Every structure is written in structure tokens, then in C-alpha cells.
Amino acid sequence: TSDEPVLLASNRSYRYGDGLFETIKVMNGKILLASYHFERLFEGLSVLKFEIPELFTVEKLQQEILLICKTNNCENLARVRLSVFRGNGGLYEDDKTLQYVIECWPIDDAVNRLNENGLVIDVYPDARKSCDLFSNLKSANYLPYVMAALYAKENKLNDCLVMNVHERICDASIANVFWIKNKTIYTPPLSEGCVAGVMRRWILDCRLKIAGFDPQVKESFLSTDELLAADEVFLTNAIQGIRWVKQFRDKIFINIQIKKIYSRFIKTILL
DSSP states (O other): OTTSOOOOTTBHHHHHOOEEEEEEEEETTEETTHHHHHHHHHHHHHHTTOOOOTTOOHHHHHHHHHHHHHHTTOTTEEEEEEEEEEOBSOTTOSOOOEEEEEEEEEOOGGGGSOOSSOEEEEEEEEEEEOOSTTTTSOBSOOHHHHHHHHHHHHTTOSEEEEEETTSSEEEESSSEEEEEETTEEEEOOGGGTOOOOHHHHHHHHTGGGOTTOSSOEEEOOOOHHHHHTOSEEEEEETTTEEEEEEEETTEEOOOHHHHHHHHHTGGGGGO
16 A cells, blocks of 8 residues: 555665656556557666566566556556666665566546646756657656656646757657647657657557548657747647647647547547
């Protein structure tokens, strides 16, 4: 249970951010986008050189996630956090044992509907994200995004965009960013340092199924000027799917195409 201690003060994720996490949506006893989540997790563990025990498998994790949701009476609609970290102790100590924690919370079914009130967003000014081997990981070292979320709250914003070292937008505090210009959908490439979001990947993989858009979803660099010139903007993550952005600075965005995307495309993930 959440009120029982499960970590030591010497936990390496707590001390150094030496870990990864997945935020997973469970609906009607099913893990949505399961293959994408577990592929990203195990690729990240490989990048971080984790020693993976033989019994730490996708099948075992799936069973445990669904069991904890059932035990907590939220298997119909839940947010799950799977945290994986490496042992306890100092940087050069021998305990590198893979450990993990699974948590779950019930969520409101409003997450399955497109938001009627558009988000108001801006850029977080005080951090620049690197573009390196670790940039795309959903890492326990999440400080730039934590501070961006705090900045958003302090400034009465719904979310904040994070810039990379090239002074371009890479993503938001808890989401990937997409924009629409002349009925073409764009999102920054992973080389820009954004987290490799599972919903982002799903939209890219299913690009040819988007009715009414031509030719397809494209990856492109995103400056603040380009965002201000966009017709529509939306954010994506695994829990909320897509969220319409109504305003960035003084620019007001419509959501005509976003509604089409949601009704013809995104809702299929809920079926």
C-alpha cells in the first residue's frame, strides 16, 4: 500500500535518478499501448546497462499490473506508474540489483474525452534539455520537467513547453507536442531531445490511417515562431490521449482538425 515504506534512503533512484518509469493507462482490465510501453522500458534498461533478471519479463509485469489494479478496485480505469531502479548505495558500490515498484490510482473518465476548454501554455524559460543518448528516456532524473510544471502552476498555465539546447521546443512537462499547419500534422523528431512518448509513437506509426490529412504526419523542428504560426496545436500522452491547446502567448488556436483526429483516429485506441 502507498502508506508503507518500500525504498531505503540509499536507493539509487532517489540519490541519483538512476532509474526509469512508465506511466500506463489501464482500461476495462486491459493495458493500453502495452507493447509500446514495454518495448520502451526494456530499450531504456538496455541503454542504462541494467542487469535484467530472468524472471523480469513483460508477461510478469503485465500480470502484476492488472492484479494490483484489480486489488485496488480500479481495473476499469486506472493510471499505473511502474518505476524501475538499480539497487542501493553509492555510485561505485556492487549492489546493482534491479528493483521495481508498481502503483495505481483510479482516474476520472474525463480523460477519455477531448477537452472542451483548451489549454493555455507557454515556454519554461529556465532550462534547456540536452540532445544525447539519454534524452528520449522516461528517466527518474526528471528535474527540468518538474520545474516546468511548477512554473506552469505559478503562472496559471495548464502546461509548459521545454526547450532544448538549440533553442527549439522539444516537448512539454508531461506530454509531446504536435502542431497542424495547412492540414499537415508535425511533431519534433526524437533527435530534438523529447521523451519518446508512446502516444506520439502510436500516432506516427498509424499516420496513414488519419482520414482527411495529406500527406501524413511529419517530424520537423519547432521554434516559438513556428508554433505561433500554426493553425492548431495539441499535446499527447498515454493517459489523456490528446489535449487541445487553445492559447500560446497571444495566439489563439482553433480545434477543427483536432476534433476530426480525435473522433476518427484517437478514439479507436479506446475500443
